[in-house]
Amino acid sequence: MVRMRVRQAIAAALADAMREDGSVMLFGEDVAAAEGPFKTSEGLLAEFGPLRVRDTPISEMGFVGAAVGAATVGMRPVVEIMFMEFLGVALDQLVTEAAKFRYLSNGRVSVPLVVRASTGSGLGFGTQHSQTLENWLTATPGLKVAAPSDAQTAYGLLRAAIRDPDPVVILEPRVLYAERGECVTGDEGVVPLGAARVVREGDAVTVVALGQTVRAALSAAERLGTGVEVIDLSTLVPWDRDTVLASVAKTGRLVVVEEAPASGGWGSEVVSAVTTAAFRALQAPPFRVTAPDVPVPYNKGLEGRFSPSADEIEYQLKTYLDTGEVPDPWWLREGVTA
Amino acid sequence: MTLVRSDDPVRRREALRDPVARYERMYEIRRFEDRVNDLFARGAIHGTTHLCAGQEALDVSLALELRPTDTVSATYRGHGIALALGMTVHSVLAEIMGKADGCTGGVGGSMHLSDPDVGLLPTFAIVGAGLPVAAGVALAYQTRGEDSVAVCVFGDGAANIGAFHEALNLAAVWKLPVVFICDNNVYAEYSRIDVTTPLSDLYRRAGSYDIPGVPVDGMDVGATRAVLAEAVARARAGDGPTLVEAKTYRFAGHSRADQATYRPRVSWSCGASATR
Numbered sequence: 001m002v003r004m005r006v007r008q009a010i011a012a013a014l015a016d017a018m019r020e021d022g023s024v025m026l027f028g029e030d031v032a033a034a035e036g037p038f039k040t041s042e043g044l045l046a047e048f049g050p051l052r053v054r055d056t057p058i059s060e061m062g063f064v065g066a067a068v069g070a071a072t073v074g075m076r077p078v079v080e081i082m083f084m085e086f087l088g089v090a091l092d093q094l095v096t097e098a099a100k101f102r103y104l105s106n107g108r109v110s111v112p113l114v115v116r117a118s119t120g121s122g123l124g125f126g127t128q129h130s131q132t133l134e135n136w137l138t139a140t141p142g143l144k145v146a147a148p149s150d151a152q153t154a155y156g157l158l159r160a161a162i163r164d165p166d167p168v169v170i171l172e173p174r175v176l177y178a179e180r181g182e183c184v185t186g187d188e189g190v191v192p193l194g195a196a197r198v199v200r201e202g203d204a205v206t207v208v209a210l211g212q213t214v215r216a217a218l219s220a221a222e223r224l225g226t227g228v229e230v231i232d233l234s235t236l237v238p239w240d241r242d243t244v245l246a247s248v249a250k251t252g253r254l255v256v257v258e259e260a261p262a263s264g265g266w267g268s269e270v271v272s273a274v275t276t277a278a279f280r281a282l283q284a285p286p287f288r289v290t291a292p293d294v295p296v297p298y299n300k301g302l303e304g305r306f307s308p309s310a311d312e313i314e315y316q317l318k319t320y321l322d323t324g325e326v327p328d329p330w331w332l333r334e335g336v337t338a
Numbered sequence: 339m340t341l342v343r344s345d346d347p348v349r350r351r352e353a354l355r356d357p358v359a360r361y362e363r364m365y366e367i368r369r370f371e372d373r374v375n376d377l378f379a380r381g382a383i384h385g386t387t388h389l390c391a392g393q394e395a396l397d398v399s400l401a402l403e404l405r406p407t408d409t410v411s412a413t414y415r416g417h418g419i420a421l422a423l424g425m426t427v428h429s430v431l432a433e434i435m436g437k438a439d440g441c442t443g444g445v446g447g448s449m450h451l452s453d454p455d456v457g458l459l460p461t462f463a464i465v466g467a468g469l470p471v472a473a474g475v476a477l478a479y480q481t482r483g484e485d486s487v488a489v490c491v492f493g494d495g496a497a498n499i500g501a502f503h504e505a506l507n508l509a510a511v512w513k514l515p516v517v518f519i520c521d522n523n524v525y526a527e528y529s530r531i532d533v534t535t536p537l538s539d540l541y542r543r544a545g546s547y548d549i550p551g552v553p554v555d556g557m558d559v560g561a562t563r564a565v566l567a568e569a570v571a572r573a574r575a576g577d578g579p580t581l582v583e584a585k586t587y588r589f590a591g592h593s594r595a596d597q598a599t600y601r602p603r604v605s606w607s608c609g610a611s612a613t614r
Binding site: 025051052054056057059061062063064065066067068069070071072073074075077089092093096097100101103104105106108109 | 409411441442443445446450452454459460462464467469470471472473474475476477478479480481482488500501504505507508511512
């Protein structure tokens with residue numbers, strides 16, 4: 001086990017994967033000579049050379065498509081999308097091509113492609129570089145979607161994604177790149193896709209979080225003391241129903257914490273599935289703590305409140321546990337209107 | 339007489355070395371499209387289809403100049419390419435009819451034909467989407483040091499979507515072993531090229547990417563083969579991509595729903611193009 005930053009864990013995962021398998025390659029904007037705008041590919045060009053580690057033009061439709069093509073004939077390309085928003089111009093290649101080839105070839109063509117995209121708010125990059133946007137992808141059969149929450153999951157989910165025979169998108173919370181954590185590398189460090197992790201045990205309420213909200217949910221849980229079980233969902237598609245349902249069977253309460261705006265968020269899917277499958281186990285209405293339905297603001301104070309903060313999660317959980325009622329989000333409590 | 343009765347796609351492909359077999363395959367494609375049209379008219383097939391009559395010479399030339407181990411990305415107007423590359427009438431027609439013994443088990447339909455044994459990726463129903471994918475196939479060949487090539491066939495309509503430009507740029511800057519073949523059949527869906535595009539000689543766009551751009555009469559097997567042979571050899575030798583513009587004419591409307599009443603009738607025959 002080594003202590004490293006999340007960005008170093010990502011570079012280590014890429015290096016280990018490229019050493020293990022000659023078909024793994026990396027390309028994206030500034031990933032080679034500059035070693036990545038967020039330094040997630042440090043040392044890779046030097047070790048693996050310019051054929052396997054390539055800088056691309058600013059041309060996501062082109063290079064995501066090229067990754068799809070390379071994957072169809074046996075390569076395992078990893079492409080880096082500097083900011084998740086940039087995937088917008090390449091969605092056809094991911095959603096309509098990569099995710100469909102296995103189906104449209106009767107299983108004879110697979111696309112072992114990994115798309116890594118940095119996501120989320122918190123670093124002052126402004127409205128067009130701070131969204132999470134996972135719901136662009138979650139309704140696409142044929143795609144897997146995962147999001148790390150620390151160095152270990154950054155390493156392990158990426159290793160699992162590269163080994164997967166089908167396209168996987170890894171949503172990397174940008175705000176975590178510089179965070180340090182313990183990380184096991186090698187085969188023992190692989191974190192399987194589709195398996196949620198109970199990161200804190202409790203029997204009063206189940207809190208499901210993902211990516212950077214795991215940290216905030218854990219802080220809130222620590223402050224509340226006992227009873228809060230926190231699950232890092234880790235993989236959004238396919239998400240781990242068994243772990244969440246087992247937890248709710250124990251706690252009888254469910255709160256989902258999401259970084260993105262409320263409407264159409266992945267938490268609706270979790271709440272819906274749990275309500276249907278475990279209705280009689282529920283002792284209070286399940287609910288979601290989310291961002292408001294607005295673009296991500298630039299102002300530091302506003303941005304700090306956009307994604308659910310530890311303070312807000314703590315307030316929501318405390319009220320819910322004390323009263324059995326679902327509290328309003330902060331913007332309704334404060335009378336903020338659009 | 340060398341009428342090819344084999345059901346083996348690779349043998350059907352190899353048979354095209356014989357000029358009579360080439361003519362037969364072009365005739366097969368033309369008759370196939372006529373038959374598909376009839377089946378649709380009778381309501382025996384649902385959904386839609388995009389017929390390729392007029393483009394047989396290009397399809398057969400392409401199949402001749404490639405190895406089965408090369409990779410082809412093509413479009414929803416792909417019955418002819420599928421048959422030319424060697425896929426059987428049964429496999430393609432069953433797919434179009436949604437049958438389990440179609441090449442994709444009947445879940446793909448007319449627009450999604452594929453057979454890895456002859457190098458055909460699932461055909462692309464999104465205009466332009468196949469260009470970056472072909473560049474990526476070529477990227478794999480280049481990275482592994484293989485001498486296979488990728489070929490992308492697309493219509494003139496695709497020359498106006500970003501994927502065209504991004505793929506040509508990427509292929510040029512990385513010197514990828516790919517041949518881009520624009521099948522300029524004059525119409526992008528229902529719109530004639532001069533309404534949508536400021537130039538009708540699309541091969542000239544290669545100049546923006548500093549790669550060769552070559553026009554050819556895509557209804558002339560000999561001329562098309564010669565141009566493709568040079569482009570494929572260039573790619574195989576590691577000298578980078580070529581944009582070939584095959585000038586053809588789409589005899590049918592855009593799709594099943596389109597009777598193409600917006601344009602004049604022209605007179606062309608399959609035999610005329612095969613013998614040139």
